[in-house]
Amino acid sequence: MTTEQAMARLTEVFRNVFDDDDIVLTANTSAKDIEDWDSLEHINLIAAVEKEFKMRFTVKEVSGMKNVGEMAQIVCERAKR
């Protein structure tokens, strides 16, 4: 899977989780850029990304992810579909 493909699918996941069709992701998008992306909603987001890509993040990754670019990179390395 390419980074572009991962970003496109992540965008859909983000739009569903945050219920906002206007979300446009870049590699630098972080919690500061999306109002509802707080530590609690982060858990739901992670669960949705794991479901979409059939993979599991480690606790370290859940806690330490800084932006969407890092998320996409992990997804590309580990996604099963």
Next chain:
Amino acid sequence: MIFSSLIFLYLFLPLCLLSYAAVRSVRSRNIVLIIFSLIFYAWGEPTRIIYLLLSALVNYICGLGVGKIKTEWVRKIVLGISLIYNIGMIGWFKYSGFLMENINAIFGQHFPVPEVAQLVGISFYTFQVISYVVDCYWEKIEPQTNPLKFLLYVSLFPQLIAGPIVRYSTIAAEIDNRTTTVQDLSEGLTRFVVGLGKKVILADQLFRIVDNFLGGKPESLTVLGTWYGIILYSMYIYFDFSGYSDMAIGLGRIFGFHFDENFNHPFLCKDITEFWQRWHISLGSFFRDYLLPLPVFGIRNKYLSLGLVWLCTGIWHGASWNYILWGVYYGAFILLETKIGKKKMRKIPLWIRHIYNKLVIIIGFGIFYFEDFGQLGHFLLNLTPFNPNGFFSYFEQMSFYNNLFLIIAAVICTFPLLELPKKLTAKFEWTTPVVSICGTVLSVATLILSSILLVDATTKAFLYYRF
């Protein structure tokens, strides 16, 4: 030893500052701080300092293990050893008696209940070392190879007893190399005196009144008396704990350390979620970073994670059911706010949100105060019109008038007053010398008044010492 005591203010601190200033190298200064920190702790716990040293030793070795070993399964075992040791120590010293009492009550047994005196500051320094070892495991930080530097991190007396829970990454560079600038010294001393004033002039005096109301027979209070007592208790606990944090942060600055803030005027919050972003920030961020990301029973779900965090927040505060109820109570309101959503919450008029959150916070402190559920029940009933003692009595009227100036000062001090001189000097530069002189005079006056009050008082420990 506690900060708000004459022996600390006029013997320990001057001696520590003189010794610190007398040596030049960072290594020597670190050793001075370690020696004084150990004396500070040993003052109250002369023999039990061994547990602090043991904690430093175990976690120093485990930090090195998870940081340096390359084999993943070995790293996991070392992390596991560290977590079992740390949680086991807190469990034994803080919860073993409570746990056994409940086992006996539930199963009708008569197992001997361990009588273990709690270790001062164990919840704070243990959470620090847990964060250190986990951060080493996650490769967020390099493990400290120098045992003395690690001991300094664990035992540093400004934050040893009652927080803030300082992350290793916050002060790692300053442990290696630091300087105290004139600004650090000036702002550190001012911050320390502000904290001292909050504790001695406000918190201790407020507690005197609180004790008269809630500490006697809370079941005999009127509606107004109950509200009066618990509102003052809410302010007491804020000034007591944030005062301690101010003193810790100020002392840190004096020695060249920059700790993160632990309070941000929590009573100005617009909802309960925001209250916890402003109250005991270092504990909230600990749970956010180390507990919230854990799947609960293998399931990743924000509501389950929220429940776990608030259950643990309650348990952390003490071995008593009222603290657990207090944690669950806050978890329920944060769950409610999460369900409503930030956007809809914002649409609620601000005055309604302020009334809502203040009511929740104040009643919450009632749950926090009463360990006895019978008394808690009377307290909750007495807040309502169903109070059998009536609405109002001469008792609270007299107390209010006698303490009017103290109460007004306390309310004013919940606002960010220290921002005012900064804003003033930023806008009108010519006011800088006047503001500086006024600040110095006020600091000296606060120190003198606090000292006078301390001479005339039985030293009262900080509430959070027992956590």
